[in-house]
Structures are given as structure tokens and as C-alpha cells.
């Protein structure tokens with residue numbers, strides 16, 4: 001019997017709560033993280049807006065820029081989860097990069113032709129390195145939709161590039177229940193749409209009361 005199997009489901013849940021673990025999205029059952037095979041997170045196009053010039057401030061809090069007194073506009077979200085392999089083994093020291101549009105749907109990128117305003121207090125790009133239990137965490141804002149081509153409007157999404165050893169995953173994360181998800185030409189190309197969805201939930205007591213939590217696990221192939 002493996003070490004994982006010696007714990008009951010109740011023990012595992014207690015451990016998860018005690019260590020500050022959170023019920024993570026993706027499989028719908030956080031206990032699957034303890035050893036069962038999981039579907040890898042689908043790849044998605046990188047898109048044209050990976051930063052050409054990365055901001056001087058590249059930390060995991062995108063809602064403030066070092067040296068500036070203001071805060072980003074928009075709905076604050078805590079974006080967090082674990083990077084794991086297909087067996088549910090957490091991957092420490094993985095580099096998780098995100099980039100995204102601001103709360104008006106505009107990227108801080110010279111190629112973004114969207115006339116929506118820039119937010120001078122939004123970092124737009126950030127990096128988090130996973131801890132010993134494979135956890136990453138960002139504080140950011142929920143991005144707005146933006147026009148792509150013709151009548152195609154991209155749903156709110158956050159771009160990810162995850163590097164663990166020699167494994168690289170480029171993808172995009174989406175928010176469950178967004179009507180624009182239904183017809184998005186990029187999302188529809190995903191091998192497993194469910195692997196790209198997060199669901200916003202109320203904050204835990206230690207977080208800003210007005211914030212929301214977006215829990216999302218990343219399974220590398």
C-alpha cells in the first residue's frame with residue numbers, strides 16, 4: 001500500500017485545510033491530487049501580447065507597481081493553485097509566468113490596437129515560482145474581454161507560460177460561466193476545455209474582503 005493510500009479521505013481533507021490548502025479547480029476533487037492520473041492542462045496559442053519589454057517590477061502582485069502609490073482598477077482576484085505532473089506529484093521550483101489585459105481589455109503592449117485605456121498602475125505581467133508543494137500564487141485583477149477580429153470578442157482570460165525542468169506549457173486560463181467562452185475561436189481548439197477553466201469563489205478570511213479567489217491547478221504532460 002502506498003503512503004497516500006494509508007490516509008483516509010477525511011485525513012487528507014483535514015491535512016489540506018491545516019496546511020492552508022484549498023479545494024482546487026480542474027478535476028473537481030482535490031483528493032485526486034494525491035496520486036490518481038490526471039488529464040494534462042491543454043495547450044493554447046501564445047497570442048501576440050507576450051511582453052516585448054518586461055516591466056521592472058515582475059513580482060506576483062500585479063495590482064501595484066513598485067514605487068507607485070496607486071492601485072490597479074478592477075476586481076481583485078487571488079489566482080492560485082499547484083503545478084503537478086500527471087500522477088499528481090507537485091512540482092517545486094516551477095516558473096509560472098502570467099500576462100493579461102487590464103480591467104478595460106487593453107494589454108501594455110505596443111502591438112495592441114485596442115483603443116481601451118491603459119491602467120498606469122497595472123503590472124500586466126508577473127512571475128511566481130512554485131514552493132516545495134508545487135504551489136504558485138498571484139494577486140491580480142480580472143481582465144476584461146477585448147475585440148480580436150471582426151465580431152470576435154475574446155472572453156476574459158489570463159495567459160500562462162509554465163516551465164518545470166525541460167517541460168514547457170503555454171496556455172490560457174478562462175473563467176467558468178462567461179458567455180463569450182462559447183464561441184471563442186481559441187478556447188474551442190483546446191483538447192480538454194475543462195482543464196482551462198477556473199471558477200471565481202469568495203475570499204477566505206485572510207484575504208481582502210472585496211476580492212475573489214480563482215483556484216486553478218496546472219497539470220504538465
Ligand SMILES: [Fe+2]
Pocket residue numbers: 047049101154157159
Ligand atoms: Fe489574450
